[in-house]
Amino acid sequence: MPYNGFMHPRRVTRKVVVGDDRVGRVAIGGDAPLSVQTMCAGYTHDIDACVAEINRYAKAGADLVRLAVPERKDTEALHHILPQVRVPIVADVHFHYQRALEAIEAGVHKIRLNPGNISDRDQVNQVIDACAERKLPIRVGVNEGSIIERKDKLKRMEELGKYFAGHHSGHLIALMIAKLEEYLEIFEARNFHEVIISAKGIDPTLVIDIYTEISARFDYPLHLGVTHAGTVDSGRIRSISALSTLVANGIGDTLRISYASDHIHEVQDGIEMLCCLGKRVRKGVELIACPTCGRIQVDLFTLVKEVEKILMPELELPIKVAVMGCIVNGPGEAEGADVAVFAGDRRGIIYVQGQRVANVPEAEILPRLLAECKEFEARVRRGEAKLGEKVVAIVPPAPIGELGSGEARIMAGLVEKVTVGGR
Numbered sequence: 001m002p003y004n005g006f007m008h009p010r011r012v013t014r015k016v017v018v019g020d021d022r023v024g025r026v027a028i029g030g031d032a033p034l035s036v037q038t039m040c041a042g043y044t045h046d047i048d049a050c051v052a053e054i055n056r057y058a059k060a061g062a063d064l065v066r067l068a069v070p071e072r073k074d075t076e077a078l079h080h081i082l083p084q085v086r087v088p089i090v091a092d093v094h095f096h097y098q099r100a101l102e103a104i105e106a107g108v109h110k111i112r113l114n115p116g117n118i119s120d121r122d123q124v125n126q127v128i129d130a131c132a133e134r135k136l137p138i139r140v141g142v143n144e145g146s147i148i149e150r151k152d153k154l155k156r157m158e159e160l161g162k163y164f165a166g167h168h169s170g171h172l173i174a175l176m177i178a179k180l181e182e183y184l185e186i187f188e189a190r191n192f193h194e195v196i197i198s199a200k201g202i203d204p205t206l207v208i209d210i211y212t213e214i215s216a217r218f219d220y221p222l223h224l225g226v227t228h229a230g231t232v233d234s235g236r237i238r239s240i241s242a243l244s245t246l247v248a249n250g251i252g253d254t255l256r257i258s259y260a261s262d263h264i265h266e267v268q269d270g271i272e273m274l275c276c277l278g279k280r281v282r283k284g285v286e287l288i289a290c291p292t293c294g295r296i297q298v299d300l301f302t303l304v305k306e307v308e309k310i311l312m313p314e315l316e317l318p319i320k321v322a323v324m325g326c327i328v329n330g331p332g333e334a335e336g337a338d339v340a341v342f343a344g345d346r347r348g349i350i351y352v353q354g355q356r357v358a359n360v361p362e363a364e365i366l367p368r369l370l371a372e373c374k375e376f377e378a379r380v381r382r383g384e385a386k387l388g389e390k391v392v393a394i395v396p397p398a399p400i401g402e403l404g405s406g407e408a409r410i411m412a413g414l415v416e417k418v419t420v421g422g423r
């Protein structure tokens with residue numbers, strides 16, 4: 001048997017398309033690439049701020065942007081917002097089905113309904129018919145937090161409750177599946193299949209299990225997410241641990257990472273996760289940095305931060321840049337990089353595709369690295385160099401040589417420890 005790696009084949013789902021000629025079309029499901037979504041944090045009726053927020057996320061790479069439309073003034077604002085943006089817009093509707101009808105009338109590209117708070121069959125049918133007329137998809141999104149104590153609670157609890165009896169959140173999984181089944185029956189009775197489904201929760205293991213379960217039960221594309229994960233700092237691992245597990249298992253067609261922080265991080269982290277899993281081609285710089293250890297003789301944390309903040313935004317091509325602390329592991333770890341620096345005793349040697357181009361004092365590492373990266377990017381654009389090509393293997397400097405980062409000094413205990421960021 002050939003080795004197929006850890007990643008499971010993508011689960012086959014129906015494909016739905018969101019968008020139009022003007023904003024572009026984003027396919028979700030089937031063989032379409034996984035897409036990244038976010039949601040505006042500001043008020044939709046604050047038109048200029050909303051447009052600016054949408055455009056900022058679109059510029060960062062968001063494939064779709066969702067807006068809350070709790071009031072009539074929000075759906076009215078859509079008439080002014082939609083002509084000013086170039087990304088498909090999703091109206092997030094709760095409690096009031098009329099908001100969905102108004103948003104559809106305004107030209108929105110997709111509707112999200114929450115079965116936990118819009119459950120009247122006639123109201124749902126009105127939204128389905130309006131979407132069918134305009135060929136708009138609907139996401140049916142159940143949330144752990146809005147599913148409790150609904151009228152369908154007992155409907156399939158007996159069967160599903162037993163089925164998930166051994167699971168710590170089995171009752172929630174049972175309720176969410178029961179609600180989805182009940183709700184999707186309305187859509188199927190209307191012969192409407194432009195559906196995307198989601199079932200979000202707070203606990204990553206619940207999220208993994210519920211999506212695994214619904215992916216086996218429905219062939220609609222899945223929108224992945226962990227709700228109320230926390231801030232970008234506290235919620236990042238909670239979100240990525242669940243979503244990357246699912247994607248690696250072939251489950252998921254679009255995703256939103258949710259943070260109680262600037263939502264630009266949701267877009268950036270979603271894209272980064274997909275790039276790391278080989279599901280998306282990276283657009284900007286890929287940074288490789290050593291974690292540092294007792295061999296370090298430059299302020300590498302500051303250097304890496306500056307590379308992230310100053311160098312990365314200056315480049316457009318997916319150049320691999322390695323910032324390594326010393327010659328012990330630096331050359332090996334930087335081998336696959338297009339541009340690499342490995343530091344020694346207050347100095348750094350810079351390599352471009354394995355060829356040494358500079359040996360500079362610590363203060364000059366960042367500007368020289370930036371200059372070399374820009375020059376390399378220009379050469380790639382002119383067709384004189386190729387990304388990812390190794391021109392020559394990196395030959396590290398002699399341990400006690402011009403770099404002055406020799407193991408002998410380390411072994412002799414002569415290395416002066418650099419104080420980095422209060423460490």
Ligand code: SF4
Nearest residue numbers: 290292293325326329
């Ligand atoms: S590259 Fe050098 S300084 Fe960085 S972690 Fe590895 S051994 Fe330590």
